Amino acid sequence: MVDTKLIRMWLAGATLAGAGCDWRQLDKAVADAPVLSVRSPDGYKGGDFGRVMLPLPAPKGTAIAARYLVAATNGGGALAVVDMDAAGAVTTHVAPVAALAEFIDFKNPVKSAALLEDGRILLGLPNVGVTELKPPRGRVVYLSLTQNGTGVEFTLQKGSEPADESKVRYGLAVATGKISGGDADDYVVAAENDVALVEDGMGIRPIYTDPKCEMVALPDNTILGKPEGFRALVTGDFLEGGGDEIAVGVPREVQPGRVVVLTKIGMGATAALACDVEFMAPSDAGDVARFGASLAAADLDGDGKKESLLVGSPPERAYLYKGPFKAGAMVKPTLVLNLPGSSPGGATGEFGQRVAFADIDGKPGQEILVSASQLAVNQKRFAGQVHVFAADDGRPLTKVNDNSPEADTLFGFSVGELKFMAPACPSGAAAKEQRLLLVGSKSEVFTYFRLPGVPVVDPRCFALKK
């Protein structure tokens, strides 16, 4: 009598073993993974891939559903654009070295980026001009992306430079907004010891802050013992009055950090940035020296203007200030956000290092993103984590981290919102616009099509077909 059970077991084992030989099955297995991870492709010479990350609008008339920019910050001098199609398949366009040669190289990496209304991208290069005798002065350049079939052409143009040698590391942060009230976007550039407004529509002429504003900050925002050279800078209509203001984080080493709201005053040669409003951490807070290390602005009241300000105060907190604010008034935080589940004196992993607003829960209204990129996860040191809070009451909605965390990967070093809109699905399913959570780590960028514990519809076509 033949032992059919034994034969069946053998056949099952052989089938499994045979299937296990096809490595492509592994790619198929994760093709519909809820999280898309993108790493640096061939030709990307940068040492990191997720520290400077700028969501971009998908170019019209193409199959691209989402796009973002990444830049190497630590000397790699690399720049790339990541495109995603309706199925979530990724194409990464690496800027050719020849296109970057005049402005960006391993000595002059990109430290900040912002999008102008006309589609140009501002890139802050704070290390430009560094010599043995002088500190770097810095520079801002324009990047234009041209769609060429399925490819992307990178074009760089000279932007602004500091007017004198007193401005150090110009380009640590950049932000765009209608500061001067004109039609065209202006942009703001933060240096180590100053902030300048460039009225782009008026020609390149930086307007600096009033020296009384004391804009000298802890510039390097040191991470893992290495100066990273970031500084917080956002624009928004924080003060009632129509035009945008500039919010600048001024973290310090010992003294309590501040957030200063700057307003353009004067015209022509007398124009300056005045510090009308100042945000301070509550007096009962603990370590508040780095209050203002990160900033975000959002429209929480639905009037189309970004009136509210989110302030990161690593290593323990983040604060939501709902605007608009009145000049000279004492401002108190609307919400104080702590690392969920943390105990007093416990590790908080630089909670508040990065903050952002994003509408990612599938419901109207913004959510608050706060990262703790140096939090240990699964006993992995500095693995990092990002927490999502409801903006109305600050309740924790969910948290994300690398599902297979590794030490020192700094998940959450950058956070943002990515707009995903499939142009058309082959199945004919109705495409749905979705805002996705975008998280950068040391060398990887994660796009969350689904969020743990949050009922979000996966906008990819194969998911819609289902």
Add this chain to the structure above:
Amino acid sequence: MNRLVVASVVGTCLASTILGQGIARAQDSQQDAILQSAKTDFEDGQILFIKEQFDAAAAKFLGAFDKKPFGAFLFNAAVSFEKAKKLERAIQYFEQYIDRDPEARDAKDVRARVDHLKNMLTNGQTQQKTVLPAIATKGLVIIDSKPQGASIYLDDKTGGVFAKTPWQGSLEPHEVKLLIEAKGFKPDERTISPRTDKVYEVYIALSEEHFLGWIEVAASVAGADVYLDDKAKGTIGKTPFSGHVKPGKHKLWVERPGYQIATRDIEVQPGTANTYNVPLQKVDNGWVTVVGKHSKGGKLKIDGAEVCATPCQHMALPGKHKVEVARPDSEPYRGELDIEKSTETSLNVTFNPKPPRSTAWTSAVISAVFVGAGTYMGLQSSKVRSGLKNDIKNGLPIDSNDPRVARGKLWAYGADAAFALGTVTGLLAVWSFLSSGPESTADIDSRAIGLAPLPDGRGGGLFAQGRF
């Protein structure tokens, strides 16, 4: 008167009878005296020969010959003359010796000696050198019987009839048993120890035998073994065979290699002589024989059937046969033989060793290890894949670059590599198992079964024996 006549006639008859018997006895007595005188001369001659008085010894031997013309006396006289350096006379008596008994078993040697002696005379060499073999006088054995014409056998009857009585000649100087048989008489035997310096007389008077039967068995081929009633007891002799047999029914076998066994049921009547001619037919088959010490431990297969363990012989029908001689550690010999009737085909196989299987086993083990490792790694890869799919299905935030993907791929690569290596080494193992060394070869010798003369070593005559 009548009484006187009758008494006279009877007396005359009795006297005549007694006289006749007395004359015969007188003649026999005279013959015995002559033989005794000849023996005396012979023995005197031997003594003189030992004393190296060769001339006198030769005279004594010739004197004995004059009384009894036995060839041995002439031979001894010739030897004595040769020792006395009288080569011409030595030649003379050697030649007389050969003339009298040309079939003597030493006739060839004597002729050669005569030729040599003649050469010595021709070349003027009178000094005997060592070129001639040593020579000595010989003794004499005289065998007689009553009745005369009886068959003489030496030791037993397997060697056939040695001679018929009366016989005189020389025998080797060691103990020998004489069997004397005559048709219608009871056989007799006598053990003697012949000497070179004596005349040995043997006279056997056979008594009539009437309660036995006499058989003579002849076959179409001489030298066939004759068995009677029970083959397990061994042969009673060889053809042509004759001898007494108990009266009654008997079974007779006549065998000779190369011939079919012939049987005959016979009935022997007491006091009768029976002659049986048994024709022997050549056997219809041939033989295949595997010889050689290297063939030990092997098997002989004929037409695919194992027939015997080598070295061995096996009967086969005439015709073409496929033959294989295999030994465990060697490549087999394979060939086709054309077997002929009554022919033995001998195979002396030179075995070529089989190539070692260590490589094959090593490859097989390595292949098994690779396949096992491949299976393990394939299962691990499948396990990783299943884990990923399950995690995604369960809503876990798995990302597309989950490290398990790389790990699963490594398992898959490893499985593929292991299976590939396992396949290669497996094929190598199969090839090694199936590979063979050069085939073994064989020296083939075919010959018909026949007779070959073999020296008996016990006297004159021809001994025939079948041999493969």
